[in-house]
Amino acid sequence: MSTYTRFLLACALATGALFTAQAQNVLFNSQRFQNEEALKGALKAIKEGQDEYNAVPPRYAAALPHFQEAQKLNPNNGPLNLRIGNCYLNMGDAATALPYLEKAAELEPAATRNHYVLGQAYQQSARWGDALKEYTKAKPVAVGAPRRGQSVDVPLPELIRRVTECKNGMQLMAKPTRLFMDNLGPTVNSPEADYNPVVTADETTLFFTSRRAGSQGGEKDPGGSGYTDDIYSTVGGGLAWGPSRNINAPVNTNGADVTVALSADGQRMLLHTEGNMGNLSETRLTAAGWSKPHELGSHINTKYQETSASFSADGRYIYYVSDKPEGSLGGKDIYKAEIDGKTPPVNLGGSINTPYNEEAVFMASDGKTLYFSSEGHNSMGGYDIFKSVYANGKWGEPENLGWPINTPSDDVFFVTVASGRIAYLASNRPGGFGGKDIYRITLLGDEKQPAINQEDRLLSTNPRPMRQVLPSVTVPVITPDVTLLKGTVTDVATMQPVFATIEVVDNLTGQTINTFQTTASGKYLLSLPAGANYALVLHNDAYLFHSENVSRPPDAGYAEAVKNIRMQKMEPGSNIVLNNVFFDPDKAVLRPESTAELDRVRKLLEDSPKLKLQVSGHTDNVGPPDANQNLSERRAQAIKDYLVQHKISADRLTATGYGGTIPITANTTEAGRQMNRRVEFKVLAR
Amino acid sequence: MLKYLFLSVALLLAAFPSQAQTPTKVLPTIAKPLLVPAPAKASSLMNTNDAGQADSARVLTPTQIAEQSYQAGLLSYQNKDFAWALVNFSAAIKTAPDFAPAYGTRAATHYELKHYDQALTDYNEALKLEPNNYTNYLGRALVQEAKGNVKEAEKDYSEAMKGGFVYGPAWHKRGVLRFEKGEYQGARDDFDGAVKADRKNAYAYHDRASANQMLGNYPEAIIDYTAALTLQPGMLSALLNRAGAERHAGQLPQALKDYDTYLSIKPDDPLAFVNRGAARYENKDYKGAVTDYTQALLLDGNYALALNDRAAAYLKLRDYEKAEADATQAIALDDKYAEAYLNRGHAREMLRKPEDACKDWRKAADLGIAVGNSYAAIAGCAPAEPAPAADPTADTAKQ
DSSP: OOHHHHHHHHHHHGGGGTTTSSSOOOOOSTTTOOOHHHHHHHHHHHHHHHHHHTSSSOOHHHHHHHHHHHHHHOTTOHHHHHHHHHHHHHTTOHHHHHHHHHHHHHHOTTOHHHHHHHHHHHHHTTOHHHHHHHHHHHHHHHHSOOOTTSOOOOOHHHHHHHHHHHHHHHHHHHSOOOEEEEEOOTTTOOSSOEEEEEEOTTSOEEEEEEOOSSOGGGOBOTTSSSBOOEEEEEEEETTEEOOOEEOOTTTSOSSOEEEEEEOTTSSEEEEEESGGGSEEEEEEEETTEEOOOEEOOTTTOOSSOEEEEEEOTTSSEEEEEEOOSTTOSSSSEEEEEETTOOSOOEEOOTTTOOSSOEEEEEEOTTSSEEEEEESSTTOSSSOEEEEEEEETTEEOOOEEOOTTTSOSSOOOOEEEOTTSSEEEEEEOOTTSSSSSEEEEEEEOOSOOOOOOOOEEOOSTTOOSOEEOOOOOOOOOOOOOOEEEEEEEEEETTTOOBOOOEEEEEETTTTEEEEEEEOOTTSEEEEEEESSEEEEEEEEOTTBOOEEEEEEEOTTOOEEEEEOOEEEOBSSTTOEEEOTTOOBOTTSOOBOGGGHHHHHHHHHHHHHOTTOEEEEEEEOOSOSOHHHHHHHHHHHHHHHHHHHHHTTOOGGGEEEEEOTTSSOSSOTTSHHHHHHHSEEEEEEEEO | OHHHHHHHHHHHHHHSGGGGGOTTOSSOOOOOOOOSOOOOOHHHHSOBOTTSOBOTTSOOOHHHHHHHHHHHHHHHHHTTOHHHHHHHHHHHHHHOTTOHHHHHHHHHHHHHTTOHHHHHHHHHHHHHHOTTOHHHHHHHHHHHHHTTOHHHHHHHHHHHHTTOGGGHHHHHHHHHHHHHTTOHHHHHHHHHHHHHHOTTOHHHHHHHHHHHHHTTOHHHHHHHHHHHHHHOTTOHHHHHHHHHHHHHTTOHHHHHHHHHHHHHHOTTOHHHHHHHHHHHHHTTOHHHHHHHHHHHHHHOTTOHHHHHHHHHHHHHTTOHHHHHHHHHHHHHHOTTOHHHHHHHHHHHHHTTOHHHHHHHHHHHHHTTOTHHHHHHHHTTOOOSSOOGGGOTTOOTTOO
């Protein structure tokens, strides 16, 4: 039996309830409609609508005009009202769907499927109590044997899940998340869908996907919703974003090109493209612009769908979503894989993944806070956005981000900037510019408690009021443990930008964590999780390497810093501070963390056989000058000794101590003294 | 001399029950202790023969003459004729310079006349002659307190208390001094002594309740306020304060009932409206709280506390404009009002004035509410002042 025939049969069978219901279900038949042509036209429209409705995937937007055509002749047919309502519901317009579904349930109160769909519409409208009532009416069919004329396609587990979602929704809405949610306005949002925002860690550049007119190739979206997806960018920050620009080829193609992830510095982007059921590709920002995207390796992309991803904080890994059945806990799951490696990806496990779908993963800059969407956990319906923190070797219990970030509809794609206080998401909530719009969220945290006072006339002898001291209140301050470091790299002499490679090294292990590139204008942006002693080593073949040190304890919280770096050409007289050489306090004993820096000097000398260096030690002005002089000499000598031990000819090196006689800044603060305690090398000849 | 001491103490204690006989007093004060004995029967003070007749033939000693002047002085004192009392006591002293009771009574007379320096001199002299006369310590303590010498007063009350609970006023008065210094535990112990000295003294119960309230012992405070009200049903301060203790104890319905009773008797007390407002606030009746704070402000337009608390209630009602306005007005009245800065910070955050909010939270922290800094940090405010450690590229371990 075709679905069309089943539909017509349903229309006919529904008359069984006709005579008992208050409202009359009106059949499409010749007894009721004398105008044969009109009846034929309506039935034809129903058939055409049904074809779209039953397509895989269903084409609700295309089905709707046909059903509405038939509805003109007969607005009181239960199954038709159900279809129209269901179309609207699946198009995300529960408000418009409701009158049709309410009417369908009224016309056919015994058809429990009607109550189930009406319950869904109420649920999507956050009318939890009404939804629960309707789901209760749907339940008998779900648990008992089907009776003639009643729909039987409401599986009990699904019904139970819906009820649970409603209860979750009630709980979550009772304690809304405190936030400001601001539409980014017409410079970013368009009348068509604008979604999947990704933003640099410092919130200065935003990329997103749009179905607006003017897409690459100018093709309409096959689903009838605007044009094919293209990626756009805008610069600015906060609520002041400049005009959006299509980033064009080679990133945007005639097909759908969708933003998925952006590295913290905005130099690398992951895209979802249509090939092979949907794959992940990467593009990099070069001096010439965005490179042509290349698909990630086969250890990540499969013949199944890989739909979303996020870079890890160090940029070496990606967290991504795939619906591949192998290793899945059910539906789409989130995996972690080395981006340039070959090792099999790892499923994040049952703390994160559920038997239902997970989607839209985002790893925050602190390297341990994962945001993702899930249909499981304590969702209030469809996908909700969750947060889980990795600690002590495992993922924490996912926390629903709550109302109004989450709604009964699908809520996917939530990204934060480095501070963790600002987030971006796309939503089709009312008041936008059309379709989904991009919103900026300012997370306000728990309610800040007002302070009231009180006073009493406590002593019988004293009429003067006494104000009583409030008990002290403490509020935990939780910020991401991450340092956002940015600046510009220039030539020390010309002040022109230098295009440099920045190597981030863990001084404790000596391992390079990752390498980054400055932009063509010499700008860089690094997001460094706290809890490590980092060396930042800048390379450019025409220049001496430059090293900086960033060390923050594990619970250092969030910090932003600007460090403009001036690189020196490799020529006699050039002078470099070795910021990653460490000694024991007041001693000339090199600490193990110095090895990586000293090996860079060694390599420099090996690569430039004619290079001769002076190593100089400096102290601050604390303590006796003689002792400082002696310490600086011994430290310079310690470095020379290390290099000589590593096969550098001693006649290429001189070691000199200057004590505290050549400060590079005032010794009046600890920061200043810190800068003055240093080891330098100067190029004597090359 | 001992007979004078006992006489003084007996009359001193007799002075205190009078407190319990003033039920209509709203803000009672402890009656000043009567520091001079009442006149005894002349016969007990004169030389008499066995038949009880005066032996006029005997020559009086200077001490006996002094006693006669002293008795006359007591009568004058009782009649509040302090000028004649002084004449008589001075005559007694002149006649017998070592007649100690006359110094004490003259001191008390000077005290009545607010001649505190002379009173102090006389008490000092009396105590030189009778170092164990606790009544004189009590009297000198009162003089010292009147002169503002709180430390010396407390010391003398302590000496008087060595006489035991019979010196109830000393216990009570030292308790008050300790309470005002914020030494609530010590005050509570002293008031406890005052209660033991006189279990019908409503004021002692009242003040012991106050000390317990400040110590957070709310159930005990409620019991004592109730005892005070039983002894003196018209003691409105006990009713008001019991409501406060009930509020602190979480007994909001009882507190609201007591506030209602109090305000039905005394509807012009802004403090009571503020406190009922606080009870309503804690009962999550924020609109009711606003009504009470508004009423308090109608009675006292410059009541900064009412403005601050109304700002807090407006915050709960999400009326951030009004909250900001009230907090601003409270700050205008008291620019050191930390809670008002904190509340205004909250309002300004919600009014999308983040920089102003940050300033207010920091100011609240500067004024003693440390949580202001936490709120500023949560909201991402810039650090109050850049510290060297804020530079993440600074490595303190280096070299």
